[in-house]
Amino acid sequence: MxxxxxxxxxxxxxxxxxxxxxxxxxxxxxxxxxxxxxxxxxxxxxxxxxxxxxxxxxxxDITTATPSVAKAEVTLDTTRGHLDEDLPTLKIGYNYIGAGEGGVDYYIHLGEVTSSDTWIPVAFLVAAYKADGTFFDEFYYNGGTFIGYVDKDRDPYFAVKFTGNFQGRNENSLADAARIEIDFIFPETATTAETTYRLTFTHTEGEATFAKV
Amino acid sequence: MADTTKTTKQLKLVAGFIDGDDRTISLDNPRDSITAADISAMDSIAAGVIFGDKAEAGFMRWKSAKTVESTVKYLDLTTAD
Known part of the structure; x- marks a missing residue:
C-alpha cells in the first residue's frame, strides 16, 4: 500500500x-x-x-513510513530478446490468450535482479479496450494455472505461464476486444520498488509489445 | 419567524472496484437531464484515476447512479411558549 x-x-x-x-x-x-x-x-x-x-x-503519512531508501526497479533486459522468437504465435481467442487451448509460456529475459528475495510473486491485471480506445472489460483468471515469478538464483527469467481461461467481469469475450493490456506487477521488496510491465496485444493475432509503464 | 423548509438534491454515483469494494461519490445540484449513457461514458475516464480505499484496487465501472432529493423542515422555536 x-x-x-x-x-x-x-x-x-x-x-x-x-x-x-x-x-x-x-x-x-x-x-x-x-x-x-x-x-x-x-x-x-x-x-x-x-x-x-x-x-x-x-x-x-510519515507516522509509520520508514526512512526513504533508494530502491532499484526490476529491469527487464530487452536487448537479449523478449517474447522469445520460438514462442508460439500470440492469439486472442474466445477467452484465452495464447497459442491454443493449451495456453502459452512466456520466458522473458531479465536483466539484473537486485532483489534480496529469491522469489518475487508477480501479480497481473488484464484490461481490454475497444477500437476507439474506450474501456471494454476487465478480465480475471478463471481457473487453470498461472505462474509468474522471478528467481534470481536460477536462470534470470521472468516466467509467465497461462494454461487457463479468462473470464470477463461483464461477461464479454476477449475475442471482441481491440486491445488487451496485461499488467505484470512486481511488488515492492526490501531492495526493489514496485514496478509494472505491460504486455499489450493490439491485434487478434501477431505482434505484441512489452514495456515498463 | 416561521417554520422554514430547505430542499436539496444530490447525485450519488457508486464506483465499483476490482476487489469488490464500492465507493459512493455524491454531487450536489445535479442536472435533471442525466442519462445512463452520461455515466457509462465516464468509465474510461475514471479508470486509472480512482481506486478502492481498502486494497487500492483498480476502478472497474460505475455500478449505479441515483438522484436523491431531501426536504428538511426547520421548526421556529421562538414562538413555542
Whole structure:
C-alpha cells in the first residue's frame, strides 16, 4: 500500500453563487494531473455547477513510513530478446490468450535482479479496450494455472505461464476486444520498488509489445 | 419567524472496484437531464484515476447512479411558549 494519499479538491460555484469545495479521495497517486482534471470536469458536467478550480493534494503519512531508501526497479533486459522468437504465435481467442487451448509460456529475459528475495510473486491485471480506445472489460483468471515469478538464483527469467481461461467481469469475450493490456506487477521488496510491465496485444493475432509503464 | 423548509438534491454515483469494494461519490445540484449513457461514458475516464480505499484496487465501472432529493423542515422555536 502506498503511504501517499492523493485527493482532488473540486471548487465550484452553484446555485445562488454559492462557492463549494468538495474532495474526491483515494485518487491513484500515479495518476497524472491531466487525467485527474478530466475526471473532475466530467463529474462536474453532471451538475449545474460551474467549475472554478481543481487542486491536487498529495499527503504522505510519515507516522509509520520508514526512512526513504533508494530502491532499484526490476529491469527487464530487452536487448537479449523478449517474447522469445520460438514462442508460439500470440492469439486472442474466445477467452484465452495464447497459442491454443493449451495456453502459452512466456520466458522473458531479465536483466539484473537486485532483489534480496529469491522469489518475487508477480501479480497481473488484464484490461481490454475497444477500437476507439474506450474501456471494454476487465478480465480475471478463471481457473487453470498461472505462474509468474522471478528467481534470481536460477536462470534470470521472468516466467509467465497461462494454461487457463479468462473470464470477463461483464461477461464479454476477449475475442471482441481491440486491445488487451496485461499488467505484470512486481511488488515492492526490501531492495526493489514496485514496478509494472505491460504486455499489450493490439491485434487478434501477431505482434505484441512489452514495456515498463 | 416561521417554520422554514430547505430542499436539496444530490447525485450519488457508486464506483465499483476490482476487489469488490464500492465507493459512493455524491454531487450536489445535479442536472435533471442525466442519462445512463452520461455515466457509462465516464468509465474510461475514471479508470486509472480512482481506486478502492481498502486494497487500492483498480476502478472497474460505475455500478449505479441515483438522484436523491431531501426536504428538511426547520421548526421556529421562538414562538413555542
Amino acid at each position: 502506498s503511504n501517499i494519499k492523493t485527493s482532488a479538491i473540486i471548487t465550484t460555484v452553484g446555485a445562488n453563487n454559492k462557492v463549494v469545495s468538495k474532495a474526491i479521495t483515494d485518487i491513484n497517486p500515479n495518476a497524472d494531473n491531466g487525467a485527474i482534471k478530466t475526471l473532475c470536469q466530467s463529474l462536474n458536467s453532471l451538475t449545474n455547477n460551474t467549475l472554478t478550480g481543481v487542486q491536487r493534494v498529495d499527503k504522505t
